[in-house]
Amino acid sequence: MAPPLAAALRPHLSRLGQTLSSRLLRLFTSHCPSDQSDFEPDPDHPIPSAPDNDDGELASFLHRLSSAASSTSTRKEAISLLLSLSTGPSPASPALLFRALWELRRDPDAAALALRYGDECSAVDGADGSGLPPPADAWHLAVWAAGKARRFDLAWAVVRRMRNRGVLTRRAMVILMERYAAANEVNKAVKTFDVMEKFKVESDQSVFYSLLRALCKGKNIEDAEELLLLRKKFFPLTAEGFNIILDGWCNVITDVAEAKRVWREMSNHCITPDGMSYTLMISCFSKVGNLFDTLRVYDEMKKRGWIPGIGVYNSLVYVLTRENCVKDALNIFSKLTDEGLQPDVETYNNMIVPLCESCKLDEARMVMETMVLKGIIPTISTYHAFLKQEGIDESLKLLQKMKEDGCGPKSDIFLMLIDKFFLLNESGNALRVWNEMKKYEISPVRSHYMTVVEGLVKHGWIPRALEYYDEMKEKGFASDTQLDKEFKTFLLNNRDHWRGAGKYNIIPQRGKHFTKRSRMQ
Numbered sequence: 001m002a003p004p005l006a007a008a009l010r011p012h013l014s015r016l017g018q019t020l021s022s023r024l025l026r027l028f029t030s031h032c033p034s035d036q037s038d039f040e041p042d043p044d045h046p047i048p049s050a051p052d053n054d055d056g057e058l059a060s061f062l063h064r065l066s067s068a069a070s071s072t073s074t075r076k077e078a079i080s081l082l083l084s085l086s087t088g089p090s091p092a093s094p095a096l097l098f099r100a101l102w103e104l105r106r107d108p109d110a111a112a113l114a115l116r117y118g119d120e121c122s123a124v125d126g127a128d129g130s131g132l133p134p135p136a137d138a139w140h141l142a143v144w145a146a147g148k149a150r151r152f153d154l155a156w157a158v159v160r161r162m163r164n165r166g167v168l169t170r171r172a173m174v175i176l177m178e179r180y181a182a183a184n185e186v187n188k189a190v191k192t193f194d195v196m197e198k199f200k201v202e203s204d205q206s207v208f209y210s211l212l213r214a215l216c217k218g219k220n221i222e223d224a225e226e227l228l229l230l231r232k233k234f235f236p237l238t239a240e241g242f243n244i245i246l247d248g249w250c251n252v253i254t255d256v257a258e259a260k261r262v263w264r265e266m267s268n269h270c271i272t273p274d275g276m277s278y279t280l281m282i283s284c285f286s287k288v289g290n291l292f293d294t295l296r297v298y299d300e301m302k303k304r305g306w307i308p309g310i311g312v313y314n315s316l317v318y319v320l321t322r323e324n325c326v327k328d329a330l331n332i333f334s335k336l337t338d339e340g341l342q343p344d345v346e347t348y349n350n351m352i353v354p355l356c357e358s359c360k361l362d363e364a365r366m367v368m369e370t371m372v373l374k375g376i377i378p379t380i381s382t383y384h385a386f387l388k389q390e391g392i393d394e395s396l397k398l399l400q401k402m403k404e405d406g407c408g409p410k411s412d413i414f415l416m417l418i419d420k421f422f423l424l425n426e427s428g429n430a431l432r433v434w435n436e437m438k439k440y441e442i443s444p445v446r447s448h449y450m451t452v453v454e455g456l457v458k459h460g461w462i463p464r465a466l467e468y469y470d471e472m473k474e475k476g477f478a479s480d481t482q483l484d485k486e487f488k489t490f491l492l493n494n495r496d497h498w499r500g501a502g503k504y505n506i507i508p509q510r511g512k513h514f515t516k517r518s519r520m521q
Helices: 004-019 022-030 057-071 075-084 094-103 108-125 136-148 152-164 170-182 186-194 205-217 221-230 239-252 256-268 275-287 291-303 310-322 326-338 345-357 361-373 380-387 392-404 411-423 427-439 446-458 462-474 481-493 512-520
Strands: none
Touching: 057 075, 057 094, 057 108, 075 108, 094 108, 094 136, 108 136, 108 152, 136 152, 136 170, 152 170, 170 186, 170 205, 186 205, 205 221, 205 239, 221 239, 239 256, 239 275, 256 275, 275 291, 275 310, 291 310, 310 326, 310 345, 326 345, 345 361, 345 380, 361 380, 380 392, 380 411, 392 411, 392 427, 411 427, 411 446, 427 446, 446 462, 446 481, 462 481
8 A cells, every 4th residue: 555645645636647748737837825725935936937838847746756655664764765876857946846745735744855855955956065956935835724624733843943944934923823714723823923023023013913704714803903002012903903894894804893892992092093094994885785884984084094905996986886876976086086096896796696686787887898998807706606597508608708708617507507597496407507517617516416316306397406416426426414314214204106117216226326325325
């Protein structure tokens, strides 16, 4: 039996072996990873692209890692074996190492092996054994991948290695705090901040604010606010600090009452709201359709001398359109021009979305046509607003248009459409959407299967639901206890039905589903 690390590497080699080409490798690296995840590379060190003459060096490198992992039982032995080999592409190349780490990002053990190998090669390549270590983004990606998988032991191992090599950065510690916060490990995120000084990394106010943002993003806003007030002796209270908490209540969790309370708390601590504070409050009132308070705060913002930005006007467009003041919303577009600003895609979306929600699809289409004529390309949010309201034929046309505009469609769009048509009691149309997924090369996951199965069961299409349920389990997705009971009851109550050679031949001794029923008993 192959070691776990080798097994982890095998899927990557298989996938690369089937599809590897220079074009695909460029696709891996020419797009910022933040397009697909929350990993943000250092803007001063962009992600290296695959060279034009790439002949499969990534596949070759991953194959070497897999071979070494298969032949050894520990990471240390694998590193020794890899260092003894002199053939093949060198991971000391920053571009190759980063691309390998990105490919292995879902297998933190394999990523840790690749990073350690790259670091050891860098040290060996140095004349005195102290060559340059891998670039900062490689270390950061390894920390992020381990934290994303909740393998914080590996993440700390990378951090300690960075410290020993003298390359530990604040960004690495911030990534670790963000991963803890995302895992709802508030105390450990705070503890990571507190130990930064022991690792000889400065923990200044900017890092403290990064911790607060991470906590708020993880919906631990109360903990972030408590920490802000507890540490005020070390980090004096500022409008920027309160704005982080305000952003949590306005955008992460839209809670007007809490936002108002934080606004009053700023006053209690003699903190004067700045332009961002007003922008956040306007956004919050706008989202809940509070036209009066949105306009009140907007007027106060101008009286205080703060110049509204595009975000403020976008909020005004949304709340005016939502409250059926479409003409006033259109006037905002003229006001933007007068202020030296230009409407962006968010401006148009903030008008299209409430129009679609009010089933004013003709007006929404007119706004979209104007947007396209202005040279602004619709986004997923634009199409999503229409798809929520359109019928099946128009929805299928919009899916094709999304593909033409490079906006997907992605799997969540299909999930939304399938659920929508089941809610409308249109099971046939829901299955049409399911069949369309193949056209767009979207592989259904468990949530897709469960939505289809539960929808079919609800509307009485139980034999058909059983087909999809069996397919779901055959693909390795977990079964559902409640559905198992429902299907078992159905099969027992209908043992004398569907005895022909038709599509739903469920009960016969040699039928497809008789075996399934027997297993469940």
